[in-house]
Amino acid sequence: xxxxxxxxxxxxxxxxxxxxxxxxxxxxxxxxxxxxxxxxxxxxxxxxxxxxxxxxxxxxxxxxxxxxxxxxxxxxxxxxxxxxxxxxxxxxxxxxxxxxxxxxxxxxxxxxxxxxxxxxxxxxxxxxxxxxxxxxxxxxxxxxxxxxxxxxxxxxxxxxxxxxxxxxxxxxxxxxxxxxxxxxxxxxxxxxxxxxxxxxxxxxxxxxxxxxxxxxxxxxxxxxxxxxxxxxxxxxxxxxxxxxxxxxxxxxxxxxxxxxxxxxxxxxxxxxxxxxxxxxxxxxxxxxxxxxxxxxxxxxxxxxxxxxxxxxxxxxxxxxxxxxxxxxxxxxxxxxxxxxxxxxxxxxxxxxxxxxxxxxxxxxx
Amino acid sequence: xxxxxxxxxxxxxxxxxxxxxxxxxxxxxxxxxxxxxxxxxxxxxxxxxxxxxxxxxxxxxxxxxxxxxxxxxxxxxxxxxxxxx
Numbered sequence: 001x002x003x004x005x006x007x008x009x010x011x012x013x014x015x016x017x018x019x020x021x022x023x024x025x026x027x028x029x030x031x032x033x034x035x036x037x038x039x040x041x042x043x044x045x046x047x048x049x050x051x052x053x054x055x056x057x058x059x060x061x062x063x064x065x066x067x068x069x070x071x072x073x074x075x076x077x078x079x080x081x082x083x084x085x086x087x088x089x090x091x092x093x094x095x096x097x098x099x100x101x102x103x104x105x106x107x108x109x110x111x112x113x114x115x116x117x118x119x120x121x122x123x124x125x126x127x128x129x130x131x132x133x134x135x136x137x138x139x140x141x142x143x144x145x146x147x148x149x150x151x152x153x154x155x156x157x158x159x160x161x162x163x164x165x166x167x168x169x170x171x172x173x174x175x176x177x178x179x180x181x182x183x184x185x186x187x188x189x190x191x192x193x194x195x196x197x198x199x200x201x202x203x204x205x206x207x208x209x210x211x212x213x214x215x216x217x218x219x220x221x222x223x224x225x226x227x228x229x230x231x232x233x234x235x236x237x238x239x240x241x242x243x244x245x246x247x248x249x250x251x252x253x254x255x256x257x258x259x260x261x262x263x264x265x266x267x268x269x270x271x272x273x274x275x276x277x278x279x280x281x282x283x284x285x286x287x288x289x290x291x292x293x294x295x296x297x298x299x300x301x302x303x304x305x306x307x308x309x310x311x312x313x314x315x316x317x318x319x320x321x322x323x324x325x326x327x328x329x330x331x332x333x334x335x336x337x338x339x340x341x342x343x344x345x346x347x348x349x350x351x352x353x354x355x356x357x358x359x360x361x362x363x364x365x
Numbered sequence: 366x367x368x369x370x371x372x373x374x375x376x377x378x379x380x381x382x383x384x385x386x387x388x389x390x391x392x393x394x395x396x397x398x399x400x401x402x403x404x405x406x407x408x409x410x411x412x413x414x415x416x417x418x419x420x421x422x423x424x425x426x427x428x429x430x431x432x433x434x435x436x437x438x439x440x441x442x443x444x445x446x447x448x449x450x
Contacts, residue, residue: 002373009438012435015438015440015441018441035367118416139367140366142366143367146398146414146415146416149400197369197420198419198420223434227434249430250420251420255420256401256402258401258403259400349366
């Protein structure tokens with residue numbers, strides 16, 4: 001397919017890898033933020049193409065992974081109620097809460113459905129006026145405009161039986177947390193190309209300048225990622241620290257004005273807890289007061305739930321680039337994609353799950 | 366989760382509150398909302414995420430940057446095609 005196949009070209013990938021090898025004179029630690037990019041990196045074995053000096057560490061950019069146990073428990077509690085149709089993106093169904101998951105709710109007779117788009121949930125609400133339809137609105141800035149549109153559209157139509165359970169998180173506050181840590185190892189970032197398609201890259205240019213760290217907005221195919229790595233290595237070797245845009249076929253400085261306007265009218269910034277990491281100030285969205293009637297937490301009053309993470313899980317350190325999945329004694333033993341212990345194993349875009357699927361050989365290699 | 370797939374707009378319809386399109390992805394056609402890319406027209410490629418176009422592919426920019434990648438490939442020394450040890 002156009003704009004996919006040409007960015008999976010092996011000859012170009014090898015040429016970029018050769019360029020990176022020629023330019024690299026000393027060790028550099030680079031982080032890709034987005035879980036989709038982590039998945040591509042492991043799937044295509046990109047670390048094997050890079051010189052040993054380049055270490056890739058994997059950021060917290062997987063919204064399924066970082067959804068806190070409390071919100072998963074809340075989803076399970078709401079989905080189990082009679083009269084509720086609970087609608088979710090497929091990736092959330094097998095994510096374990098503290099005791100159960102949404103698949104088990106469905107097996108026990110709960111009406112849990114998978115949707116590709118939040119607009120399908122709005123359609124279900126329209127078609128089932130006697131039922132409460134609840135959509136599990138998770139995601140980063142890429143997904144927030146679509147979820148905002150669902151709420152906006154339902155309100156405009158006067159649908160009284162549609163609400164969303166919000167678990168929206170924002171990328172820049174997590175990068176700020178990583179960069180501001182005294183133990184930070186990351187020397188250059190691949191910024192998330194689809195988040196930036198919506199938001200533009202000004203926030204990332206500001207972070208790059210404030211922390212004097214190179215950033216390159218990168219795409220999602222192997223050639224995109226290798227080009228972004230080459231651009232970061234050139235900046236680091238030349239002593240530059242600026243924002244560059246590898247994914248210029250999709251990303252502009254200001255992103256989508258229409259999407260940002262809608263998000264800002266529906267959501268407001270709030271503190272959020274990230275699974276594996278903990279609370280990060282001003283790191284997510286909640287619905288504005290005008291949309292209180294569409295807020296599932298208010299509609300169902302599913303009170304405060306507080307749950308502790310398993311002690312032996314090192315997901316927090318993995319997602320900040322301080323440790324690798326293979327450093328964890330639980331990896332592939334007591335923690336697997338079938339029985340995940342922590343954040344970065346729960347979704348195929350989490351670093352631990354990507355290592356499990358594609359990288360297990362690396363333990364001996 | 367942030368996966369977005371490029372597809373070509375076949376036709377677009379203005380519904381008043383929303384603008385929807387038929388978008389083709391390698392032979393499969395799906396309905397896509399165009400509200401976030403008001404500038405996109407039939408024939409354009411858009412990146413689609415959960416049923417919404419989040420950006421219009423800049424065809425000229427894509428061609429320009431791809432040509433640069435082809436140059437890098439063309440200039441690659443013969444011996445660097447080996448798998449690194």
